[in-house]
Amino acid sequence: MKTNQQPPALRVVMKEARRAIRPLIWFSAGINVLMLTGALYMLQVYHRVLSSHSLETLVMLSLMAAAALAAMAGLEVVRGRLLAKVGSWMNARLAPVLLTASVEYAASAPGHANARPLRDLDQVRNFFTSPSIFPILDAPWAPLFFAAIFLMHPWLGWLALVGGVVLFALAVLNEYLTRKPLTEAASAQSRAYTQAEAAIRNAEVVQAMGMLKPLLEGWKAQQDEANKGQVLAANRGGVIAAIARCHRLALQMAILGLGAYLVVRNEASAGIMISASILMGRALSPVEQAIATWKATVGARAAYRRLTAVAGQHPEATPVLPLPRPKGRFEADDLVLARQGGEPILKGISFRLNPGEAMALIGPSAAGKTSLARILAGAWRPSGGRALLDGMDVAQWAAEDRGHHVGYLPQDIELFAGTVAENICRFAQLTPPIFNNVVKAALLSGVHELIKGLPKGYATEIGESGAVLSGGQRQRIGLARALYGDPPLLILDEPNSNLDRDGEDALIAALSAVKAAGTTIVLIAHRPNILAKVDKVLVLNRGQQDLFGPRDYVFNELANRARKVTQMPIGASLPTLEVVKEVKEA
Numbered sequence: 001m002k003t004n005q006q007p008p009a010l011r012v013v014m015k016e017a018r019r020a021i022r023p024l025i026w027f028s029a030g031i032n033v034l035m036l037t038g039a040l041y042m043l044q045v046y047h048r049v050l051s052s053h054s055l056e057t058l059v060m061l062s063l064m065a066a067a068a069l070a071a072m073a074g075l076e077v078v079r080g081r082l083l084a085k086v087g088s089w090m091n092a093r094l095a096p097v098l099l100t101a102s103v104e105y106a107a108s109a110p111g112h113a114n115a116r117p118l119r120d121l122d123q124v125r126n127f128f129t130s131p132s133i134f135p136i137l138d139a140p141w142a143p144l145f146f147a148a149i150f151l152m153h154p155w156l157g158w159l160a161l162v163g164g165v166v167l168f169a170l171a172v173l174n175e176y177l178t179r180k181p182l183t184e185a186a187s188a189q190s191r192a193y194t195q196a197e198a199a200i201r202n203a204e205v206v207q208a209m210g211m212l213k214p215l216l217e218g219w220k221a222q223q224d225e226a227n228k229g230q231v232l233a234a235n236r237g238g239v240i241a242a243i244a245r246c247h248r249l250a251l252q253m254a255i256l257g258l259g260a261y262l263v264v265r266n267e268a269s270a271g272i273m274i275s276a277s278i279l280m281g282r283a284l285s286p287v288e289q290a291i292a293t294w295k296a297t298v299g300a301r302a303a304y305r306r307l308t309a310v311a312g313q314h315p316e317a318t319p320v321l322p323l324p325r326p327k328g329r330f331e332a333d334d335l336v337l338a339r340q341g342g343e344p345i346l347k348g349i350s351f352r353l354n355p356g357e358a359m360a361l362i363g364p365s366a367a368g369k370t371s372l373a374r375i376l377a378g379a380w381r382p383s384g385g386r387a388l389l390d391g392m393d394v395a396q397w398a399a400e401d402r403g404h405h406v407g408y409l410p411q412d413i414e415l416f417a418g419t420v421a422e423n424i425c426r427f428a429q430l431t432p433p434i435f436n437n438v439v440k441a442a443l444l445s446g447v448h449e450l451i452k453g454l455p456k457g458y459a460t461e462i463g464e465s466g467a468v469l470s471g472g473q474r475q476r477i478g479l480a481r482a483l484y485g486d487p488p489l490l491i492l493d494e495p496n497s498n499l500d501r502d503g504e505d506a507l508i509a510a511l512s513a514v515k516a517a518g519t520t521i522v523l524i525a526h527r528p529n530i531l532a533k534v535d536k537v538l539v540l541n542r543g544q545q546d547l548f549g550p551r552d553y554v555f556n557e558l559a560n561r562a563r564k565v566t567q568m569p570i571g572a573s574l575p576t577l578e579v580v581k582e583v584k585e586a
């Protein structure tokens with residue numbers, strides 16, 4: 001059903017996510033302060049219990065320490081739950097926005113299709129629910145422990161600080177040595193995935209022409225490259241981790257040694273010696289953990305950056321203000337579609353259609369017909385110019401609202417897993433009035449009888465991409481989907497490419513009926529019987545508007561040109577003289 005709620009802008013949700021993480025820092029502060037318990041307990045036992053031999057003091061201190069440790073455990077449980085909650089909150093809030101952003105980004109221009117943002121979201125969410133996040137939350141509190149050691153004795157403080165700086169330098173070196181191989185491994189892995197997905201998607205071609213072996217080799221090469229990077233990073237990281245561990249053990253001994261020296265010189269107590277050692281362990285632990293979980297952290301950071309980049313490219317969501325139903329006046333005003341690093345795909349396309357007029361879009365292969373149809377339907381955003389339905393720019397019109405007024409049948413139909421009825425009503429909630437409209441669209445497109453003949457009629461599940469149906473059945477159901485809701489604008493990209501004679505007759509009847517009811521039609525077609533039904537014709541050639549005008553004028557012009565040219569270069573100008581003749585006869 002129609003809704004006025006638009007997902008919030010990605011940028012806004014990302015900001016909210018950052019805000020949601022903030023309370024975790026305060027929980028971490030509490031946990032880190034309570035982590036001082038061990039050291040303080042040790043200190044107090046040495047100072048108060050051993051000197052006074054008071055067992056009551058020992059019991060009191062032990063009870064207080066136990067309470068502090070229990071509180072710390074409680075805080076840790078709450079922090080863990082909060083992290084998991086932030087993870088699932090991010091998923092619930094961001095996934096729909098990212099899917100919207102991905103679809104809109106893919107539709108904004110050729111070659112933008114990419115489902116990566118959703119995978120990136122998974123990676124960031126998993127990071128939040130894994131232990132890899134703890135070093136980041138705990139590291140800001142390390143100065144607290146260093147300060148406590150300094151208070152015990154400056155020498156001990158300096159030793160811990162220098163040791164910590166060396167450990168930190170090892171962490172930085174780890175990042176420097178592993179970043180490049182890890183990044184290269186990740187992109188090789190992603191290429192391997194893309195290749196594997198393409199092979200599975202096009203399984204028929206792969207199987208029929210025995211293409212699996214070379215594809216497998218390409219995939220394996222990418223996997224090997226990914227593996228090489230991962231092994232290199234693991235080897236380098238392993239060496240750094242071993243050095244770091246060794247350094248840490250040496251540091252632990254050094255602080256005890258220095259403590260003992262200070263005890264001997266009567267500059268510190270044995271309690272201070274032990275407590276300093278415990279505190280240093282705590283101060284260095286986030287650095288050590290960071291080295292161990294570096295790979296996950298780098299991966300999550302890269303994913304987060306990509307998400308922020310998508311948020312930057314994705315235009316702010318505009319509120320959906322339902323506009324009045326257009327009458328079908330359709331206009332293209334100097335449309336341009338740029339191509340990355342080359343001549344534009346489309347340039348200078350301008351035409352005007354009145355409600356109820358039908359226009360055929362013709363031209364040789366790769367002239368840009370499909371690209372123009374996509375722009376006219378609002379699926380792609382033009383690089384320049386505007387397509388206006390009743391004066392409203394279709395690219396600026398919120399898709400959710402515009403979709404009610406545009407019927408579009410793409411060249412490769414694009415049905416979805418679901419029932420026939422769901423596909424026709426564009427996955428609206430199937431209430432009785434909606435179902436009536438489904439049947440109306442099916443009757444109009446002449447596919448009702450065909451659907452009744454399916455095993456479960458309108459409730460037949462058509463499988464992934466409509467796999468259960470034949471090419472012609474898919475096309476006819478796609479036409480019913482385009483006609484659903486009586487849109488005032490209909491854009492059909494080769495709607496008869498898979499149709500037999502009956503299907504074509506049904507299509508022509510449907511077009512005549514909706515045209516008589518005032519629907520404006522843009523049609524890509526080659527066959528004369530359909531071309532004979534249009535009022536206007538636009539001829540595209542190499543992305544440029546070659547001719548536009550009433551059908552007879554355009555066909556006469558093409559016929560004159562064809563007569564003049566004795567030997568036409570292949571595909572230079574369509575339709576040929578025969579087609580023009582056939583159209584005239586029809």
Ligand SMILES: Nc1ncnc2c1ncn2[C@@H]1O[C@H](COP(=O)(O)OP(=O)(O)OP(=O)(O)O)[C@@H](O)[C@H]1O
Nearest residue numbers: 110111339345363364365366367368369370371372
């Ligand atoms: N998704 C895309 N990404 C990049 N370039 C594209 C994409 N789709 C089409 N093009 C380019 O646009 C040009 C026009 O293609 P288009 O499919 O619009 O032509 P067409 O006239 O419909 O051809 P045909 O009659 O063969 O279907 C082609 O040169 C093609 O390379």
